[in-house]
Each structure stands twice: as C-alpha cells, then as structure tokens.
Amino acid sequence: MNDQYSVLYPTYHWFVPSQFNIAQACVHRWAENPQEGRRIAIYHETEVGQREIWTYSRLSETTNKLSNGLVKMGVQPGARVAVIMGQRPEAVAAYMAVFSVGAIAVPLQTLIGADGLATRLRDADARVAIVDATTAPDLLQAQAQCATLSQIVALGFEHETVIPWRSLLARQPSEFKSIATKSDTAALLLYTAGTAGAPKGALLAHGSLIGTLPGFVAAQNWYPLKGDVFWSPTEWARGTGLMNALLPPLYFGQSLVGTLGDFSPTRCLEVMERYRVTNAFLLPKAIKLIMHHIPAPRDRYQLALRAIMASGESLDAGAFEWCRKALGVTPNEVFGQTEMNAVIGNSHKKWPAKPGSIGRPYPGHQVTVLDSRGERCAVGAVGEIALNRYDIHKHPDPALFLGYWRNETATQSKFSGDWCLTGDLASIDEDGYLWYAGRSDDSFRSSGHRIGPGEIENCLLGHSAVSSAAVVPKPDSHRGALVKAYVVLRNCAKGLDAQVLQKELQEHVRTRLASYQTPREIEFVDTLPLTNTGNIRRHILRAREQQRSATVAAARK
Structure with a gap:
C-alpha cells in the first residue's frame, strides 16, 4: 500500500484556540442550529433491551437544566463534581453540565466499591456527586467517609439524603450560558488505574480533547465519514472511554451508541449489527473473548464495521490476524495513558500496520x-x-496532562x-x-539481560492453549532472577499434562524470541490479579515470588 506517513507527520500543525469548552464544542454548538440539533447524538439501549434516541437538541436542553441546577447548588468554576454513571444519555448530560459551569468533572467507575469511591472522593475534595441507581448504595456508604461530600444527585434511586434527578431538572430553565473557559483550564480529574500502587489524579484541560483528535481520527480510518455510527463497550467513566469513545464522536457531531449491562461477545456483535456500527473502540481482551466464543462472526451477523481501534494492552499477532480475516477489518492499535491519550498508533489506510507493533507517533506528537x-x-x-x-x-x-492533582512531587518525577x-x-x-x-x-534483569514481560507474554498468548499470561522475576542467587510465567489456560487445554504443556510453551517461546527470554518456570493458575480496569497487577505476583523465596531461604537455615 501507499505509505503516507512521511507526508502526514511532518506537515501536521496544531490549532488550539485560546478559549475552548468541551461542552460547547461537543453539544451546544450543534444544538444552536435547528437542523443539526435534530441529528441523533445517542442511541441508547438498557440491559433489558429498552431503547431510546437522544438528539443533540435534547442533550443540550438537559445539559442546560442540570447546569442551572448545579449553579443553584453552589457549584463554582474549579469545583470538583463526581460523575458515577453507566453508559446512559444522562451521564453525557452530567459531564457536559459540569464543563458548562466551568467545574472539573471527576469520572468514577461503577465497580470500584464504597472504599474505592471514598478514597478518590476525599482526594478530589468533591462536594457534589451525580450517580445512577447502580452505584448509589455504594456512594451512600462512601459519603460517611467523605466530610466534604454534602450533595448527591441521584437518577432512578430514592433516598432521603439525595436530590432526585428529575425533581432537580423539573425546576430549572432550559437556557444556560456556558462559562467561557480557556483551552488550558482544567476540565477533568482522571484517576490512574493503580497497577503499581495507589491511584493518582491526573488533571486534564479542556484542550486535551483537541490533543486526542489526531490519534482518534487516524485510528478510526479518517473519521468521520458520512453515516458513521460509533460504539464502544468501554465504560465512559474510564479515561480511555471518555477520550476514545464518548467525546470525539460528539465533537464531530456524529451518532454514538450507549449501552447498559455486562459485556458478552454475543451482545457485542448484536449491538454492532442492530445499530449498523461502523467504528468501534474495543479493548484487546474484548476482541479475544469474541474470537474465542464466536470464531466466524460474519457467518451469523451482518456487520458494517470499517474501523476498530484497540487500546489498553498489546494486541497480539493472533488477535490482529483474526480481526483481519474474521471481521474484515485491520485493527489499529493505539498507545496512550491517562496523562497523554492516543499519542502512538496505527492507521492502516494511511500507513501499513505491523502485527504486534503499537504503531508510530501520531501527527502532532x-x-x-x-x-x-x-x-x-x-x-x-x-x-x-x-x-x-x-x-x-x-x-x-495539548494532549499532555496539566499535572497530578495536589501532588507536585509526582508531577516533577514524571518528567525528564x-x-x-x-x-x-x-x-x-x-x-x-x-x-x-x-x-x-515490571522489567528486571536475568543473567545480565534486561527482561520486559510484554514481549514474552504476547508470545505465550500466541499459543492455542493460553488464555492469559503474566511474566515476573523469580529471585535466583546465581542469575539475579529467573524468568517466570503465570499462565491461565483456555478451557480446551485444562486437562492436558502440565509438564508436557510447560515444555511445549517453553519451546514455543524459545523458537520465537531470544533464548534468555524463555521462561525457566511456568505456573498454571486459574486467574491473574487484575485492577478494576483489567490490567495485570504484576507487583502482586512479584511480591508472591519474593515471599516464597524468603520462606525457602529461611527453611534452609
């Protein structure tokens, strides 16, 4: 194919206006034009199949009412407002209302529990939270641990201490003039996954949305095209869900799908078929689940997919090839962090994608x-x-975060x-x-070689018996550390002889990578320790190996 990267990358220039507000850019400007306001912003489907449609005009009006409500509740520019809701239109209105009043939205996931909520709410010093029925009980428990959290707006949940969503909005006018914010004004306080310790709050500006657009457009094969419909099962409360799934489609005035309920391969494909989804953002683990449960999806579903963006972990070569053959779409892998979203990746329509590579720097970065x-x-x-x-x-x-919330030491250590x-x-x-x-x-040295677990894990995932894998150091007095792999087997391999399978996996790695990268020991386990976002918590496995080695050493004395 024609590789256009050498032209696209050096000729890209940022245009970041001095004033920029996410709510104005994503909702209100479309609603200001009656014709564009009638366009569909959100197709929504609940876990039991109930469906509704929200236009840009309806979304803007709801946002305005909630904005007026927040102002009357005393929310001022710079205040932190927690949003703890699933993929529903009201969640979009909640974010946009917080942006409209110049406050800082604090997205919190629905599955982190009362203690996880309390930790983040205290750190953010949030006084107001907007929640739906799924997480309201946990939030009420968390409120007891948060002295500053004085007001809760709840949708679909009644309690004497909360303000009902509908009651609040019913008393508010439908007109609101958004606060004029600078592009570098703080808009989002996103908490990191905490894979190696306590989560930190990363502060992002309104202009960070502009910073993520080159990567989004490229990863979605030059989005938007006429008739594009976007969907991702990733929670909007996650940084990747907000920046890679919710905000960009609205910025371009396109339609997106929001769904409630647990992920399943079958429902994923049904949603994409039902709404004629053309563009999707999927975590690699979601792609692998579909691949394992429905190997030939186009035999059962009429799909309209033209682009898949994959991020969150490395997409191994097997899953990459499956997408190309089974879905008819070459996935564009994207790399980024909470602090800098979508800065590296692929765009296979513009430059070749190499299976296993996370791509090239996107234009502008x-x-x-x-x-x-x-x-x-x-x-x-x-x-x-x-x-x-x-x-x-x-x-x-503009993609770069402003800094860690009230943690200048951590911010400084992030830079060289x-x-x-x-x-x-x-x-x-x-x-x-x-x-x-x-x-x-997670890297370590073994016999003088620096070992990065990612390449070995991806190699193991290429074996038909492996469902997931984690590589960590096992302390060794001679080599400093041995390469050890924890492996979760697929159901079809769980009855096989462990010793035979270990040798087979070792040979699988040895013939594909350097010999020093071959795991000296493989332990088969039922599950791996994960964060609530699905990332492997290798530090737990490292600590386990250190404890085991200390126990063995003590027993020998």
Missing part, C-alpha cells in the same frame, strides 16, 4: 524511547517511551526535562514503529 541517562535509544534498543512537551514544530502538545516519561518500555525499529516491552517497573 513528538515521541521517542529514552535510556537510563535520558538519551534517545538506538534502533532496536529497549528504552522508556516518552512524549515531549512540544511537537516537532516547537508548539505545545521536556520529556514526559510513561513508565512503559519499547524499542523503535528502522521504520519508526514502536514495539512494546512492558512496564519499566
């Missing part, structure tokens, strides 16, 4: 990998992925000069593609 001295790594050498504060034209990169460090390892090949090698705090 200056990305490299740095060694321990903060110098750029040579081709093929593993280093830490870093994003510069400025693009190649010396303009500030103008480079923002991701904590993720990768190498860059001669064509400028990045190859993920795991987290820097």
Whole structure:
C-alpha cells in the first residue's frame, strides 16, 4: 500500500484556540442550529433491551437544566463534581453540565466499591456527586467517609439524603450560558488505574480533547465519514472511554451508541449489527473473548464495521490476524495513558500496520524511547517511551496532562526535562514503529539481560492453549532472577499434562524470541490479579515470588 506517513507527520500543525469548552464544542454548538440539533447524538439501549434516541437538541436542553441546577447548588468554576454513571444519555448530560459551569468533572467507575469511591472522593475534595441507581448504595456508604461530600444527585434511586434527578431538572430553565473557559483550564480529574500502587489524579484541560483528535481520527480510518455510527463497550467513566469513545464522536457531531449491562461477545456483535456500527473502540481482551466464543462472526451477523481501534494492552499477532480475516477489518492499535491519550498508533489506510507493533507517533506528537541517562535509544534498543512537551514544530502538545492533582512531587518525577516519561518500555525499529516491552517497573534483569514481560507474554498468548499470561522475576542467587510465567489456560487445554504443556510453551517461546527470554518456570493458575480496569497487577505476583523465596531461604537455615 501507499505509505503516507512521511507526508502526514511532518506537515501536521496544531490549532488550539485560546478559549475552548468541551461542552460547547461537543453539544451546544450543534444544538444552536435547528437542523443539526435534530441529528441523533445517542442511541441508547438498557440491559433489558429498552431503547431510546437522544438528539443533540435534547442533550443540550438537559445539559442546560442540570447546569442551572448545579449553579443553584453552589457549584463554582474549579469545583470538583463526581460523575458515577453507566453508559446512559444522562451521564453525557452530567459531564457536559459540569464543563458548562466551568467545574472539573471527576469520572468514577461503577465497580470500584464504597472504599474505592471514598478514597478518590476525599482526594478530589468533591462536594457534589451525580450517580445512577447502580452505584448509589455504594456512594451512600462512601459519603460517611467523605466530610466534604454534602450533595448527591441521584437518577432512578430514592433516598432521603439525595436530590432526585428529575425533581432537580423539573425546576430549572432550559437556557444556560456556558462559562467561557480557556483551552488550558482544567476540565477533568482522571484517576490512574493503580497497577503499581495507589491511584493518582491526573488533571486534564479542556484542550486535551483537541490533543486526542489526531490519534482518534487516524485510528478510526479518517473519521468521520458520512453515516458513521460509533460504539464502544468501554465504560465512559474510564479515561480511555471518555477520550476514545464518548467525546470525539460528539465533537464531530456524529451518532454514538450507549449501552447498559455486562459485556458478552454475543451482545457485542448484536449491538454492532442492530445499530449498523461502523467504528468501534474495543479493548484487546474484548476482541479475544469474541474470537474465542464466536470464531466466524460474519457467518451469523451482518456487520458494517470499517474501523476498530484497540487500546489498553498489546494486541497480539493472533488477535490482529483474526480481526483481519474474521471481521474484515485491520485493527489499529493505539498507545496512550491517562496523562497523554492516543499519542502512538496505527492507521492502516494511511500507513501499513505491523502485527504486534503499537504503531508510530501520531501527527502532532513528538515521541521517542529514552535510556537510563535520558538519551534517545538506538534502533532496536529497549528504552522508556516518552512524549515531549512540544511537537516537532516547537508548539505545545495539548494532549499532555496539566499535572497530578495536589501532588507536585509526582508531577516533577514524571518528567525528564521536556520529556514526559510513561513508565512503559519499547524499542523503535528502522521504520519508526514502536514495539512494546512492558512496564519499566515490571522489567528486571536475568543473567545480565534486561527482561520486559510484554514481549514474552504476547508470545505465550500466541499459543492455542493460553488464555492469559503474566511474566515476573523469580529471585535466583546465581542469575539475579529467573524468568517466570503465570499462565491461565483456555478451557480446551485444562486437562492436558502440565509438564508436557510447560515444555511445549517453553519451546514455543524459545523458537520465537531470544533464548534468555524463555521462561525457566511456568505456573498454571486459574486467574491473574487484575485492577478494576483489567490490567495485570504484576507487583502482586512479584511480591508472591519474593515471599516464597524468603520462606525457602529461611527453611534452609
């Protein structure tokens, strides 16, 4: 194919207006024109199949009413307002109302429990929360631990201490003039996944939406085209759900689908068929579930997919090829973080996608990998992925976060000069593609070799018996550490002989990677420890190995 990257990347220039408000850009400007206001903003479907349609005009009117309600509740610019709701239109109105009044939205996931909510609400110093019935009971428990949380607006949940959504909106006018915010005004307080410790709050500006658009447009094969309909099962309360699934389609005035209920491969395909979804954002684990349960989806479903964006973990070569053959779509893998969304990735219509690679830096972002001295790594050498504060034209990169909430020490440690460090390892090949090698705090040395778990895990995932895998160091007095793999088997392999399977998996890795990357030990387990966002908590497995080694050493004394 024609590789257009060498033209697209150097010619891209940012245009970030001095004043920019996400709510105005995503909702109100469309509703101001009666014809555009009648366009469908959201197709919504509940877990029991109830459906409704929200136009941009309806979404704007609901946002205005809630904005007036928030102002009367005393919410001022800069105040933190928690939004804890599933994929429903009211959640969109809640975010847009917070943005409209100049406050800071604090998205919180519905499954983190009362203690998880309390920890984040206290840290954010939130005084108001907007919640639906799914999480309202947990929030009421959390409120007892949060001295500043004084007001709760609840949808579909009645309690003497909450303000009913419908009652609040019924008393409010449908006109509201949004606060004029600068593009660098704080809009979102997003909490990191906490894969290696306590979650931190990353503060993002209104202009961060502009910063994510090049990656979104490229990953969605030059979105939007006429008739595009977008959907993702990823929670909108997650940073990736907001920045990769909710806000960009609204920014372009297109239609998106919101669904409530648990994910399943069957429902995923049914939703995409029913709403003629053309563009999707799927986590690799969701792709793998569909692949395992419905190997030939186009035999059963009439799909309209033209683009799939995959992010959250590395998409192994097997899943990549399955998407191409079974879905008829080449997936575009995307790399980013809460602090810098969608800065690396693929766009296979514009440049070739290499299976297993996380892609090239998207236009507008200056990305490299740095060694321990903060110098750029040579081709093929593993280093830490870093994003510069400025693009190649010396303009500030709007995708970069403002800093960690009330944690200047953590903010400073995130940077090396103008480079923002991701904590993720990768190498860059001669064509400028990045190859993920795991987290820097997950890397270790074995017999003098630096080991990144990501490449080994992806190799293991390429074996037909493996469902998921995690690689960690096992302490060893001679080598410093041995490469150890924890493996969850697919159901079809659970009855096989463990010793035979271990040798087969070791040979599988040995013939595909360097010999020193071959796991010396493989432990088969039923599950791996995960964060509530599905990321592997390798530090728990590392601690387990350290404890086991200490116990063995003590027994020998």
